[in-house]
Amino acid sequence: MAMAAAVLLAVAAAVVMVEVAAAATYTVGAPDGLWDMQTDYAEWVKTKTFHPGDNITFTYSPELHDVVEVTKAGYDACSSANNISALRTGNDVVPLTAAGTRYFLCGLTGHCGNGMKIRVDVVAAASSAPGPAAGPASLSAAVPTSASRAAAGVAIRVAAASLLLHAARRRQLAFTTRASLVLRACVATFGVLASFVSAAYVCSMYTLLFSRMLVSFIFSQQAGQQRINALARSIT
Template identity: 75%
Template sequence: MEIRALVLVAMAAMVLESAAATTYTVGAPDGLWDLQTNYGEWVAARTFHPGDKITFTYSPELHDLVEVSKAGYDACSNANNISAFRTGNDVVTLTAPGTRYFLCGLTGHCDSGMKIRIDVVAAGGSSSPVSPAAAPTSSAAASASVSAGMTTAVGLAVLLVALHHAIVIKPSLS
C-alpha cells in the first residue's frame, strides 16, 4: 500500500510541475520575433518562472536569435554571445531565477529594438507589479490565464483524491 501511495505522489508531482510551467511565444499575439513588436511592453505583461519556455518564431533568412550578457545587450553586441540560434523556431527553457538577454544579431536589428530582457523570478515570487496598461487585454490572453489556473486546480483535485484513496481506503484486516 505504501508503494502505491508513493507512486501516486510522484505522478501528482509530475502533473503539477508540468501544469505550473508556461510556454510563451515571444511577440504574441502575432507570435513573431520581428522588428515591429514592442518587446518592453510584451515582457511587462508577463511573469517568468524557472521551467517556463519561451519560443522565438522568425524567418531564418531575415533574423536570428543570440543570447548575450548584460553588456552585450546594452551595447547591442553579439561579439561574445552565450549561445546563438538560427532555426526560426527556437525554444529556450528558463532554468533558474535571474535575467536572460536576447537580441537579433543582424546589423541594425538590435538598435531598432529587436532585443528582449527576460527576468526569471523564483516560483511563488513575482516581478514588479503589472500596471493595468501593461496587463494582457485580449480574450486569448485572458483565456490562457484561466486555462492555466484550471489545469492547476484540476491537478490539485486529482492529487487530493488519489492521496485520499491511497491512505484512507485500506483493506480491512478482520
C-alpha cells in the same frame, strides 16, 4: 477504434493539464507579433511573469533573423560579440531553468538597434511554506494542480485497461482459431474411429469445453469494457 481514440484524447488532455500546472510556454511577441522588428518587447514582457521551468519560443524566418543570448553589456551595446549562445532554427525553444535575468537580441546588423532585443526576468515561484495569513486564495490556488494530477492518473489507468482489453481480444481470436481447427480434426475422425458414438462423444466434450472457455472470454471482456467506461466517465 472509437474507444481507443477516446482513450488517447483523455491521456493527451491529462498530460496537457499536468504540463500547464507545472510550467508555461510563451511565444515571444505573440499574439500580436513574433520575433521581428515591429514588436515592442519591453511592453510585451510587462504582461508576463516568468518562473523557473517555463519556456520561451522564438518564431521567425531564419533567412531574416536569428536569436543570440548575450550578457547585459552586450544587450546594452547591441553587440553579439562574446555571446552566450546563438540560435538559428526559426523555432527556437529556450528553457528558463533558474531565476535571474536573460538577455536576447537579433545578431543581424541593425536589427537590435531597431528594437529586436528582449530582457527576460525570471522570478522564483512563491514559497509553498505556510505563512501567517494563509487564506482561501492560497488554498484554491492548489486545487487545479491536484485535480489535474488526479485526471492524469485516471487517464493513464484508462489507457492501461484499454491495452489489456485489446490483448484479451487478441487472445480470444487466437483461441477461437485453434478451437475451430481442433473441432474440424475431430469431425474428420468420424470415418476413422471404429465407433461413431465414441467419436461423437469426444467431439461433444471438446465443443462443451471450448464453449465454456469462450463464454469466459466474453464475460471477461465485458467486465473490462465496463471498467474502462467507468474510469473514462470519472475524468469528466
